Amino acid sequence: MGSILEDPRFAGIEPFKTKLWLASPTMHGDEQKWVDDAIRTNWVSTVGVNINEVEKQIAEYVDVKYAVALSAGTAALHLATKLAGEKLYGQAKPNEGTLVGHRVFCSDVTFDASINPVAYEDGEAVFIDTEHDTWNMCPKALEKAFETYSEVKLIVVAHLYGTPGKMEEIKAIADRHGALIVEDAAESLGAKYLLNGKWVETGALGNYNCISFNGNKIITGSAGGMFLTDSKEDADKVRKWSTQSREAAPWYQHEEVGYNYRMSNIVAGVVRGQMPFLDEHIAQKKAIYERYKEGLKDLPVKMNPFDASKSEPNYWLSCMIIDEEAMAPMVRGEQDYLYKSEPGKSSPHEILDAFATFNVEGRPIWKPMHMQPIYRTHAFITTEGNGRGRSNAYIAGSGIDVGADIFRRGLCLPSDNKMTAEQQDRVIEIIHRSFL
Numbered sequence: 001m002g003s004i005l006e007d008p009r010f011a012g013i014e015p016f017k018t019k020l021w022l023a024s025p026t027m028h029g030d031e032q033k034w035v036d037d038a039i040r041t042n043w044v045s046t047v048g049v050n051i052n053e054v055e056k057q058i059a060e061y062v063d064v065k066y067a068v069a070l071s072a073g074t075a076a077l078h079l080a081t082k083l084a085g086e087k088l089y090g091q092a093k094p095n096e097g098t099l100v101g102h103r104v105f106c107s108d109v110t111f112d113a114s115i116n117p118v119a120y121e122d123g124e125a126v127f128i129d130t131e132h133d134t135w136n137m138c139p140k141a142l143e144k145a146f147e148t149y150s151e152v153k154l155i156v157v158a159h160l161y162g163t164p165g166k167m168e169e170i171k172a173i174a175d176r177h178g179a180l181i182v183e184d185a186a187e188s189l190g191a192k193y194l195l196n197g198k199w200v201e202t203g204a205l206g207n208y209n210c211i212s213f214n215g216n217k218i219i220t221g222s223a224g225g226m227f228l229t230d231s232k233e234d235a236d237k238v239r240k241w242s243t244q245s246r247e248a249a250p251w252y253q254h255e256e257v258g259y260n261y262r263m264s265n266i267v268a269g270v271v272r273g274q275m276p277f278l279d280e281h282i283a284q285k286k287a288i289y290e291r292y293k294e295g296l297k298d299l300p301v302k303m304n305p306f307d308a309s310k311s312e313p314n315y316w317l318s319c320m321i322i323d324e325e326a327m328a329p330m331v332r333g334e335q336d337y338l339y340k341s342e343p344g345k346s347s348p349h350e351i352l353d354a355f356a357t358f359n360v361e362g363r364p365i366w367k368p369m370h371m372q373p374i375y376r377t378h379a380f381i382t383t384e385g386n387g388r389g390r391s392n393a394y395i396a397g398s399g400i401d402v403g404a405d406i407f408r409r410g411l412c413l414p415s416d417n418k419m420t421a422e423q424q425d426r427v428i429e430i431i432h433r434s435f436l
């Protein structure tokens, strides 16, 4: 077949003149004011009023006692993971991570920044399969993992695309096994979860909690992240580590390894300008999710699911998953893919190629960590136990792998909060035509 533009199925659809983004920053004006303030007053460093103010505002919003502003969500996750490692296994030598020789149970369908800190700290990630209800860590697979690795004391949990995972079950399992939780709420700031009858913000559900202000997040600082906690001691430690672990001496004195991870007062100015718009952004993202849901309801697809009785997502990214019966043939290599069009069916790459042709950004579902070349030698646990090596011709077994299934059939849709209803309708039309 020639180009998609010549494909009669797409006749009459015009490419967008300017690109429709997955999730781009949305500035409102006050960001400039707070950045200018920092420059005018010469507080252009990793101290200043903007930093103090955003720490206070986020702590209030998420309802935690302390927020420590850092250079990135990844920095927050690193220090959270290190803190957990030190709590569990003691202070490490300067040339060793705190998790050396220890396994950590990790979310599998997530961005690799969630779980790379386990490797930074010399630990070994063991990936826990995903459930179909919220696309997050499966509590049943987690329980199964403790059958094999009963010694594990740390769990890293992410809330994918702004949808809270099954935290009540996960926390109960962690408590039963005396394990701590690092919570990655990078994508879910503003999402709420009903924990044992009480609504709690994501970012306040673990023992060590992290958020991100990356440019694509629900609010942004252009970059940045935060560590959130109710423990003053933990907050102080993270603040110390993030500013090169200086001791209270007149000279540079160091008793532990340090990092240059503190947020800049300029970045904090952008976050400060964004804070008043967090709820507005969530409302816009929710409207986008609902418009897709309505517009796609006649197709053999479903939206990324959530448990409405127990959670209120922040709807950061709208995604869809194609029903198995409506999946057209598609294969993926390491960096390439191939698909075939079939009437009444489609595939993520057929739709993503159509998006690209019409100047729309979409994206495959985050590729599960257990399928990533870097982590292929790491254990992967499903509801059936060991998820590795189940495709041998002589071994019977269903080979359940929920993460691989969502990755194969799902895709992320443009979810930019500046997208108009008319623009979104054209995206919905492109998806419909892909199934012709």
Ligand SMILES: Cc1ncc(COP(=O)(O)O)c(C=O)c1O
Residues within 6 Å of the ligand: 072, 073, 074, 075, 077, 110, 111, 113, 114, 158, 184, 186, 187, 211, 212, 213, 214, 223, 224, 225
């Ligand atoms: C789930 C998840 N964790 C961590 C991160 C890392 O955050 P940052 O980009 O602020 O380092 C991101 C996104 O960037 C993310 O989506």
